[in-house]
Amino acid sequence: MADASQWTLWPAPAKLNLLLQITGRRSDGYHLLQSVFQLLDWGDTVALRPRSDGQCRRRAGAEGVPVDDDLAVRAARLLQTASGARLGADIAILKQIPMGGGFGGGSSDAATVLLALNRLWALDWSIDALAELGLQLGADVPVFVRGRSAWAEGVGDVLQPMTLGEFWYVLLDCAVHSETAALFQSAELTRNAPGLKMADFVSSMVGRNAFAPLLRSRAPRIAAALDAIARLGIGGLTGTGGGCFLRVESRAEADAAAVTLAALGRCIIARGVDRSPLMLQLDSAPLTAAAGRVETTQNWDWWGVAKW
């Protein structure tokens, strides 16, 4: 275990939904989905340092999100309550993933906190137990806890790992912040899509997103982004958010496409991974950083680590 006074650093990868359709609705109002979660080799970095006074405090992170609503802080407090852990934690997050863009940043931060504190607090909870706990925080948390790109059903929590191949993706943040709960309430949403089989998806590897028609009509920036992506190749909308993606075969193709797409929003180039970078990190010695660096700046160089 790392020295308790030291900050340890943990990846919180972003995701894409390569397919997202709604097949029904549960009696509690939650929707039944079919989705494909593609984990990426890019995302936020979560810094954690155990506290002996039992408090869970945020030192840096999601700007504009009140501390008590921050999914990372809520994850720490939930695990503490559920496990009876006496230790607390300082939490600092180097946010890279645009918020509310369908890239899963908040859920991934929460999952990383659950897995890393399970280690730092020496709780030894199973992945199944952490995934079940994480579901209380959001439907997207379990896939990040399990750490595999996956075919998803249920509310997104019934997961079957998939080998998707390591494609490159150009992520395009159209800076349209969409509210997941409000979009799910929309009258125009198709809620009775016929169930697909995994084989139907595998033939194309990118499917429809039920929220795309809605967001197209509400946000011209998203319509323009989706049109530009369609001209360049295969891609679509991720999650319920304003984030879009283009899938390509190589880094060179991604660089070229990003030049075109940059006119429409911030572009990020990332690679799809079948296994979360967090899982790889959990298998090796923790990365550490000096306190002054984590607490005083939101900059990679200052955190003193290479990108994970």
Ligand SMILES: C[C@@](CO)(OP(=O)(O)O)[C@H](O)COP(=O)(O)OP(=O)(O)OC[C@H]1O[C@@H](n2ccc(N)nc2=O)[C@H](O)[C@@H]1O
């Ligand atoms: C639809 C997805 C696809 O990844 O959208 P994104 O959030 O990534 O954009 C997610 O599963 C979203 O998961 P997550 O963002 O964790 O949502 P939650 O906090 O659990 O739910 C927010 C609200 O959305 C609605 N909701 C969410 C998931 C679901 N399967 N059915 C729903 O009806 C509910 O009204 C819920 O109160």
Ligand SMILES: Nc1ncnc2c1ncn2[C@@H]1O[C@H](COP(=O)(O)OP(=O)(O)O)[C@@H](O)[C@H]1O
């Ligand atoms: N640690 C966090 N990082 C990002 N967003 C957070 C966090 N904690 C709470 N949130 C809230 O969750 C919302 C959804 O954000 P996020 O999970 O990043 O994207 P999405 O659900 O679109 O994939 C944000 O708009 C924000 O209000």
